[in-house]
Amino acid sequence: MQMKMESPNNFFQLTLRTLSESEARADLHNLSCGAHVLFVGTVRNGSKGEGVTHLEFEAYEPMVHRVLTEIAADLRKEFGVTGVLLHHRIGRVEAGEPAVIAGISAPHRAEAFHACEALMNRLKQSVPIWKKEFTASGAVWVSPTP
Amino acid sequence: MKITVLFFGVAHDIAGIRQMPLELPEGASASDLRNALASRFSGLDEGLAYALAVNEKLCAENLVLCDGDVAAVLPPMSGG
Helix, strand or coil, rough: CCCEEEEECEEEEEEEECCCCHHHHHHHHCCCCCCCEEEEEEEEECCCCEEEEEEEEEEEEHHHHHHHHHHHHHHHHEEEEECCEEEEEEEEEEECEEEEEEEECCCCHHHHHHHHHHHHHHHHHCCEEEEEEEEEEEECCCCCCC | CCEEEEEEEEHHHHHCCCEEEEECCCCHHHHHHHHHHHHHHHHHHCCCCEEEEEECCCCCCCCCCCCCCEEECCCCCCCC
């Protein structure tokens, strides 16, 4: 594990280890919440018609912590959610493996679904993590996707 | 003054290094840093739209840098 940062109701990890959905569920579990939403993003085995063997992720780790803390605070203000979780791989991740787990706990499901989508969108826009895609024809840094 | 510059993603490939010390005149701004990097690494002056962070915060171009600052070259992010 590279970085595990937990404060009450914030659960952030950057890790070289395989991500665990059960660990994420356990981190996020909160008796005051009736909704626990987890999104699991996995590495596709192809992109733009070409086979992808693996990805490599790198992160500016201290800034990841800072930005995620800000995003979590914003999500609480906007959606009234309780727990905010982001477990993200760094280093090499094979096709088929999970690269990210995003999770939200909230009293009710509507805000949990919306906040989880917002968390993923903000991850892609503003959290300093980059991925390089490896195919038979070489490697390329991936451009941001909506 | 002396600052440290970190390179991530494609900027790391362009610069060929992960970090370097850099001497800048007193009072230099983030914009001055951008120009200094462009003159040293041509690839950073050829259409790579990157953000600058100073001490882990995104900064405005007119931010005045201080001795000991840590600046980071952040290409468009692509986590997830």
